[in-house]
Amino acid sequence: MKNIIYIIALILFSGCGNFLDEYSQDLVVPKTVSDLNEVLLGNGYLPSAEVEYLRSGSIGWQLHLLDDDINTVIAYNATKGRTEMNQIYYGYTTWQLEVGRNYEGTGLSGDNGNWDALYQRINSMNIILHELGNVSQSTEQEKADAIRVQGECYFLRAQFYLMLVNLYAKPYATDNTTELGVPLKLTYYVEHDKDKETQFDRTPVAEVYAQIVKDLNESVKCFTVSPQTKSFYRASKDAALLLLSRVYLYMQDWKNAENTAKELLAGNKTLLDYGNIWGNTESYAISESSPELLFSQGPLNLQCDFNGSGGDFCISNDLYKLYDENDYRRDIYFVRSTQSDSLGLNRKYEMGKHRSYVSDIFTLRTAEGYLNAAEACAMQGDAQGASDWLNQLRAKRIKDYVNVTYDASEIIEQVRAERRKELCLEGHRWFDLRRYAVCKKAPFKKVIERVFALYDWENRSVFQYAEVYQLNVDDPAYVFAIPKSVLDFDKGMPDNIREDREYVRLMYRNNE
Template sequence: MKKLQYLLLAGVLLASCSKSSLELTNPNQITTDTYWKTEDDVKSALAATYGLFKNVDGGYWGVRGVELSNGRGDDFFIRNDVSYLYQLSTFTNTPDNAASTNVWNVAYRAIFRANQIMVNIEKVSGLTDEAKKAYIAEAKFIRGLNEYILVVNFGDVPLRTTIPASTAEYFVAKSPATDVWAQVIKDFTEAAADLPLTYDDSNKGRATKGAALGFLGKSYVYTKDWANAESTLKQLTAAPYTYQLLANYGDNFTAANDNNAESLFEIQVQDVGGTNPWAGENANEGLGVTTAQEFAPSEASGWFEVAPTDKLFNEFQNEKTTAGDFDPRMYATLFWDYPGATFYQKPFSAYTLPFGFKSYYKKYQNYNQANELTGSSGASDNQSDINEKAMRYADVLLLLAETVTMQGRPADAYTYLTAIRNRAGLPALAAGLDQTAMMKEIRHQRFLEFAREGQRFYDLQRWGLLKDEIANSDKVGKLYFVSPKHELFPIPQDEINSNPEMVQNSNW
């Protein structure tokens, strides 16, 4: 089986409190008291928890999550078709913004489910100690990744590491971001200790030891613990790990190359299941995503929700390959007017670029099809089954380059940057770069390497460059950006209203 299938058990996983012993119990109703019996129950619970990463409204790698993580960057524009997305892209959002509220809610839903697995697995009979440790490690990875999503987007947030036993325990105050990062690091560390190196083909998409180490190393980068970041990430460059850059950069973003040697962790999507990807967690839900259809131009039956900025377009042209051509990552990321350019089987002349921009996003699009109106299965359900890559080996290499540079060893960064540049066919990097020059090169490479992958805004955030780089761009709405206000989302207004322990983020 190519993909991990998401078995949706929301009813069980959203319940936590048992009924009073004085109440009658329906023997046919599945509850937390009756559900946790077999290993298959644990697997199904994990699948339902993984599935939230692609939840259509608030999953971080579902369509709205992709728009949220990319939308505030200086490389990305969201048009005003969906008002709450346009607001976050133009820094006119408020605490009741649906996109940020949904990401908050889905992340905590996933944390709740992960906590349930860790608590209730003790009720399951027949599990070996090794199997139990591995399942708990998966749950810790999922919890850690959702905590990571929350802290980079909201800053100080409530830590929820247990299942609430009473109504009062649902009301949790914010913990400082430093404490949240400590919990993220703890969860990824413990997950890495007990996760397997690999799975068989039928279980691809589940978290591995390498995935946990990758996000652990990245968490150390965010907290500027450069030595631990280096030692953690460096493990992934040697045996027993076999990660490597694909020879063709663009192969990372096609369904035919899902779960490849460059991928540490990716979100499994497939054009199967129900016919409605917007249905929510029920039998009608399709397991593909509509991201490609929503990003495609109208001439390819798309909704054209987003566009790359000209700042990104121009950055790609700063350096040519040794053959005198454009960087191949530009061809894989963007579609623009160049000789022989085709997109969805049409020449560039068939398209009309609105808003004055120079290009469309090509990355993650099914551009070899005639259009995006038909899903990958052939059904008219608009669903794509290109997995979203949550972490690639290229990220490991560029983070390693950054960690050694920030420790005053820019010469050690050449090995990692050379691998990235060689794949792109770029000439050798000038020798003898100091720390300042090397960081400039690292920032340039991350800008190009991860366009449309939800990294740019957060890179600028941790480098302290958001204000300057957004001002120095053609991003629509840049005049509304206020630092430090817009560096984090506000706490959702619903949370403020319902949780008496909650206080709003500063400046909101």
């Protein structure tokens, strides 16, 4: 019975047309590695797309609304955002108890999109990994292809679980191995017992991370035997190594983080010299042609947003002030809006509605490898080693850069600042803030304020005032609630408790 269930699940999740052969009038099954490869493409990797609004983006688009790198725009009037800002984004960007609740409190949208999409893809990976043992591998090429597909499945499952456990559970803490994580499903069939109220238990955070590490190590092994021959839109050994080094950072396993980042950079240290694109308005920091790009899946969710106009989001001054005037990134990444004087995105990505193959959430590039190595060294007391990695990156980012060697008292702060400057608007900052708060060697916590601008939509969209919200230190809103639809199905599953949140003060144009 379980076999029938998982085959049906495979068909339901598949978007791959007619590659499956008939098994009976009711069931079809994959028979070759090539068939499973197509299932992987259709049901594993996130597709590219044109994205007109951030809210219609792919998994994890909400990460851009949560951290201290952004704010909303105060302008004389709004040119966009009535539906998006008040109806869709309000609950997320002001860290409300119900993230789907609109500003007026009259509507509540579902909060299960990320959860459902991630588990659907994880389930597809589980099915493919099982089915690889049942399809023909009679030739050497089929055997090699099967190992490569296996490596891709392990990589994707790890990346999706890393997203899940960082959205719906507290950060990994070395002194708390029992903190509830997310359900860890590794079986190829659908479990359901009609007599049980709870179908899945929340696996401890530490166990989820252990599985992620195991999957990524298996992925590296697979790609070592059968290297990836496709472009950056398919997982590879380099991508797996970089993601693994990040996971070790999240776990505060500094030595393994250093070793893994160094293993990656020993074979691929390529960095884009931003001096070569600074004055070229047709060039972008992150694009399909970037030599730094190791992996990307899904669309560019930000392509039509964060332009700094009224009714939209902007870049926070807190972030902008970190950049030296000789830092190419400042002017490549950001530009002043002529409508509001707020900061919008410039050329970090290609902006404007288009089909992009580079994601602002699921992109991996070599620059992160330098930062991971630097952080791992800094946390182990190797200030010289950390400084060396920072210098190598900065030499490609800052005009006339002169190497600096930091001492142990300042290197950690420098590494964190550099990470924020380099990786902003790539889905890192929210997760970094979470893990910094539980870092045993150098904990860092801060209060974040969100200015939520309100406009008179019935009267020329004129600015009225702004409500200021605060995310406090150790705030429960650093963890998303388990989706209501999941709790309705799994009635015994523990939820993550969040709190009601009111604004702390009002802001008008004369005191902005």
